[in-house]
Amino acid sequence: MEEDGNQKKHRKRQAGPKAEKKKAKNKHQQELTPQQRNPKAFAIQHAQKTAKLIRRTQDIKTKKQHIPLVDRTPLEPPPIVIAIVGPPKVGKSTLLQCIVKNFTKQRLANVQGPVTVVSGKTRRLTLMECNNDINSMIDLAKVADLVLLLVDASFGFEMETFEFLNICQVHGFPRIMGVLTHLDAFKDNKQMRKTKKRLKHRFWTEVYQGAKLFYLSGMVNEEYQKTEVHNLCRFISVMKFRPLQWRLTHPYIVVDRIEDITDPETIRQKPKCDRKLSMYGYVRGTHLKNHSMIHLPGCGDYSISDMQSLPDPCPMPDKEKKKTLHIKERLIYAPMSGVGGVIYDKDAVYIDLGGSHSLKQNVEENDVPMNELVASLMNVNNPLDQKMGTSQMTLFSNTAPITEADIEEDSEADDEEGIARVRRSAEFNDAAATNQKQEKQTEDLVFDDSDEEDESFNLFSNSVKNQTVSSSERTENESIGSESGSDSNSDSDDEETSSKKLKLSRTTVDSKASDSSKIVDANVTLSSIGKNVDTTDTLKGLKFDNSNSETEDSDDDIEEEEDDENEEDEDSEEEEDSGEDISDEEEEDEEGNLKWKANLAAAAAESFKKRQTERINYRKLIYGKVEEDKEGEEEDDELGGLFKVLKKKDEKNNPNISANMTDSSKCVPDKLQSWELEEIQDLIRDCFVTGNWDKSEDAKALLEQDDELFGDFEDLETGEIHHGDGEDDVDDDEENDDKEDDENANGEPSVRKKTKAEKTAMERRMEKKKKLKELFDNEYDMKGDNEFYDNWKLANEEQAKLNRAEFENMEDSLRVGYEGFRPGMYVRVELDRLPCELINNFDATYPLILGGQQSVEGNIGYVQTRLKKHRWYKKILKSRNPLIISLGWRRFQSIPLYSIQDHNFRNRLLKYTPQHLHCHACFWGPITPQGTGLLAVESLTGSEPGFRIAATGVVLELDKSMQIVKKLKLTGTPYKIYKKTAFVQGMFNSMLEVTKFEGAKIRTVSGIRGQVKKALKTPEGAFRATFEDKILLSDIVFMRTWYPVEVPQFYATVTSLLLPPAEKAAWVGMKTLGQLKRERSIMAPPKEDSLYKPVERKKRYEPTLKIPKDLQKMLPFKDTPKVLKAKEDPYKRVAVILEPHEAKVNKMMKMVQNLYRHKLKSDKMRMRERVSKHQKEMDRIGVIKARKQKQVKKDIYRALGKLQKKNEKYKKD
């Protein structure tokens, strides 16, 4: 045993005969797959089972497929909106504070409005708390990406939780994470576990199986436990989100900061005047375009008057490779709760020192004057500039005095130019006057800040810095601001310093309409503002900052005006020039054709070159213009000399003439090029397949290339053997070749791409092989069952790539023009003419959202929806009762009509919604794309105990007219009946009505069908009708008709944001009739028929039984009615006393009658005698006859007997 350790191990032989033998024995075979080794095991053994299996796998596969969408997520996404939702007293604010603290290590005392924090290297979060108002819940459900649904575990689910879940389901289901709080209220551990499980399962049925539910077990120092919050935050920061249809197609902004930029002076004079507000926030959803339509839920529809992007106040951390965030990168931005430090605006920097932005305070401060002097100044109704306006000045003795109005008129257009940072709306209607006002407004605002608000002040140095930082944006802004194009600053120093950048300006035709003084080409405008404007601007800003009183302010204004006057003349010239330039361009464009001299081939070539070089800047031509063409100007001078020839140009430029030209899309060139010439023909030679191709496509080149690869072939006819040039030994020894190639490749250090010629044979071969493989793959591999699906996905991916790449390297200022403001940008949106209540009653706890929409969606029409009453809602809904509907961005009240579609597509009106069925609801409301979900509530107040969501549905169709019908039965009664014809009255009122219904089907109650035939003259409205059988007089005849019902055109936006804070949750719109009656305790007027009356019973009349005579005859006697003649009453006879003549006549008649009677009697007697006589005679004759016959018979029988006897005798014999 001891030797075991020392013993040598057996070593296999490595060489020699034994080793050889072993090797031969278990020779290595190529690896076989199990299927190859044992094919039987893999054969189909149970056909049915396999079929089922395959079907199942296919089912699962297909279920996984979604309709592929083009991925439009931006590279730098906006912060994720997290809504913290739950009933009151559930711990929402605490959770928000804890989350913020977790990310930023800061504790926010008083959170109001959205809070944006940086949560990680690639993610930012906007946290919002949702108050217990159904308006806020609806608005937040529309914008939240993730919902933290807080539930008080000690209480269980509350109605608000379910309401919110249902709101979410309608408006696209965001991610929902449940959070259970108040778990420390449980004393019993087992009870807690049970509750947790019960709540979890209930939550799962509402959201989805396995939805995440978080438990926050207890509080430590008024905060949730740190580790639990940390875990929750980790879940949040790795969460993935699904795209929601509505948000993919609509841009929106969750406003996180709001400023009132109305002129304080106008507010002072008219405290209820419409306001101009600027709102700030990240663009989300999709691209938001300047001047597009937006909806402010809770306020109304507006269009953006101006918009620009600002530097991100809460930027994503730098892309350095670090694991954790640097403390400097843990940013927090919450201007509404006074956190965020430095805020950059377009023309100022605000340093916020906590809560000074609360606008309420601002208003109060405005109301309280500092001292008497200020107060007296503030109360001046006619400020100095207005006084100046009314004053007059005479320059020369014989001229009319100049008023300010004149100056303004002249310098209207130029006014804005002085202060370039102010931007105006694109509409020209409010041209210069409002512009001037606006510019004052902003100035005053800055002044206001510095002067009145002690806590926030405007540092000039900072503003300058800011300008340098965002100079590019600013210049862009200015160009937009000076949109009219009238302010072209052509000072010589301007030209020197003017940035040579394209500046886009926007005008519409209507701008010209309002401003006739400008002679500008149709829509092309000119705006070039140099940098020096900026500097003067900032200087002015300085002035304003220093200025302390209104009077100085107005002084400045006057100065400006004077300046403007100086520039005025030049400017007006400029305008003309700008117009001319464009015309020049056009002319030049045409000149190319006009200058043609047909027989000069050289000229043709030259012109071709010229065309190549002479490129039209289409952007400039179409959308605006930047620089002036100096050359063009000079040319003008040369042409015109001292006097400019303007007439012709005027014709071109004058919009009145070009505006009324023939409207045709066909563009016939004025003069054709002389296509007979060979040179000119050559210009397009290669447009045809017969021309030259480019090298990648040229057949000859391709053929040559092929020759190189597969060059060797033997011409069988001639016996020649052709070789491809270059490598002969390709096929012979590939391996060698490969090695050589490898060596070559290693040897060459150059990285540059090789040209075709340089590529080695190997490379070329590889390329070829790759192509072939691709071809093969396309043909066979892709052709699966989901080839279509894959292709679709591929196409979408390509589109997404193109979308990203197209504008990637473009400057933001330009890019915004093409795309709009892309999601993720921080923008400032100016809105005009907003109601003052919005800002006066502003409450940061209510979310303020700007929902962008297509221009069509601002229109109103009939919206047909498929609707179902919510199964938890207690009441059924009645047609024509107003309903508050949340659809798209909007919340509004409208009057729906419910209907159901019959089999013949007739929409039949329903009085009430069916209990458990879908029905159609049609109302007058905003045009919203089909397929959008909607939600209806009857009242917004939370006073009612039950579930508030009345119905949910989806938009089906939009139209400007709607056909809903109601059944209407017209009844009448027959008044005359002939067999199957009857005359009916009471159904119509006039002949005309009847004629309209001729041929209509009618029916009796008993079911006899008929038809209206013809109107009768009398009685009015009666008609002849025929029936399939005879009807009775007692029948009621009715006709079934369909009566179109008008949908009431009522549409009222829910303006909950405009209400004072106390009433915000209780917006009341149109009331139902029932509500009004209840309020005023008005009883419904009862129907006459349903009232109880004393019963009066009539005595029953029984008609006598009449049996027809024929029938009586057939009856046995005892059943026949024995009607005895009533005895005549002897006493009631009346004695008739005749006149003598009458008596005589009477007597005579009686005698004649008696005579006649006697005659008849005697005649009868005689006849009887005669008849009896005749009878006797006949009897006698009969007796004789009978005797004779008897005798004859006797004789015959005797003879017969004799004969018989004879015969018998013979027989015997």
Added chain:
Amino acid sequence: MSGGNIMSFEGCNYFRQRLILSTLSGKTVRIKKIRSKEDDPGLKDFEASFIRLLDKLTNGSNIVVNETGTSILYQPGLLVGGKIEHECNTQRSIGYYLEGLTCLAPFTKKPIHAVLKGVTNDQIDPSVDMIKLSTFPVLKRFLGTDEGLELKIVRRGAAPEGGGEVTFSCPCRQKLRPLQFTDPGKIKRIRGVAWAVRVAPVVTNRIVDSARSVLNKFIPDIYIYTDHYKGSQSGKSPGFGLTLVAETINGAFLCAENSSNPKGSDKGPSVPEDIGKETAKLLLEEIYKGGCVDSTNQSMTALFMILGQQDVSKVQTGPLTPYTIQFLRHVYSFFDVMFKIEPQQVSEEDEDLRTGGEKLILTCVGVGYSNISKAVS
């Protein structure tokens, strides 16, 4: 609130563009000073006829024309479509109306089946042949298929008096596809229609011969159909003309056409040979300009590009026509969409190819437009 903001314009030019864009964008349009300074002020009959056509096509639109006809307010309704019959005014050809229809047709509630009567061919507007040959292939790219897309010339009617009839049908879509069409490829064939009504049938042959004489130098694959109408199908006035279309290997169609002077015009009667030659030259000019869509269809292509989803669309065109330029301005004011217009970069290798004038690449991002009229079930 209904109607949103009002857009104001002046003058009668680009009348159709404004009404069409208004209908599609839902914005109200006011046009003032329509021929206010002319001897014959106000709307012409053909414009009134176009308004009537729009009225038939839409539901709930409100059109107010002032007494003199110099100002019009158009509040668009929703597009309905369906079966439409319209007597087009003979001052302009059916092409004038049909261009408007094609722009609106994909966005109707029901597919359009329109019967248009009037002048089929004249010298001002693109004829029905041209629309069929060059507009339809473009439309097809946006619709996806050409199923249900049809234009049938039932009767041909030449310029002054007309008497022609065409049926136009087009399917409607919820959404249009984005277009990427930057390489037209080379022209592989030239086709055409030489038509004649109320003149000798030999006229068509004369036109064909003269056109071929010019075009044969470039490509051999030319076939021009002769289309001579007789009797009731031939309209009310005599005329003849030629429509030529060049088809490229990638499916771009470049079209040119010409027709005879209308009866009783100042220029006197036209000679068939001249028409043939001139049309051929016009086609060469069009080829020189080049692009994936020809000059008449630039505006329609631009319209459908912006009415797509929020995707980038790209198309190559020749130099923009004044009509298109104005259209792009209008598009900007109605939809706030700008086009990126850049000259096409020619690679070094292809620089020596003689492919005519400079080409442009038009790029834009769709506004995410969807058909709001069509019902979903």
